[in-house]
Amino acid sequence: MTAHDSSHSVFDADARARGRERALAARQRRAQIKRDLRDGATTVDAVLAERLTDPVVGRMRVTDLLESLPGVGPVRAADVLTRCSIAPSRRLRGLGEHQVGGILRETRAGSR
Numbered sequence: 001m002t003a004h005d006s007s008h009s010v011f012d013a014d015a016r017a018r019g020r021e022r023a024l025a026a027r028q029r030r031a032q033i034k035r036d037l038r039d040g041a042t043t044v045d046a047v048l049a050e051r052l053t054d055p056v057v058g059r060m061r062v063t064d065l066l067e068s069l070p071g072v073g074p075v076r077a078a079d080v081l082t083r084c085s086i087a088p089s090r091r092l093r094g095l096g097e098h099q100v101g102g103i104l105r106e107t108r109a110g111s112r
Helices: 013-039 043-048 060-068 073-083 097-110
Strands: none
Touching: 013 043, 013 060, 043 097, 060 073, 060 097, 073 097
C-alpha cells in the first residue's frame, strides 16, 4: 500500500470539475440573494422560508443575511444575533423556530 492508497474516495478530474462548477453556482446564488436583499427585491421572510427547501440557501450564514440588509453592518448584525441567541457561525438551515421568529421581529422592527 502506498501513501496515496487510502480508504477515502479519490475523485477524478471530471468529478472535481463538476464539484467546482456546483460550488461556483452556489456562491453566485448566495451572492444574488444578498444583492436582492440589499436592493429590496426579496425579503428576509422569503429567504428564511426558502432555507428548508433549497440547500444552497440553507448553507448561507445568518450573519451574511443580516449584513445584506440596508443599514445593517457587522455591529448591528452581532447585536441581533445576541438578542436572538444565535451563534455567529450559524447557518440558516440550523435555525430553530424561536430564532427564526426573533430574526423576523428584529428585521421588521428595523424597517419601521
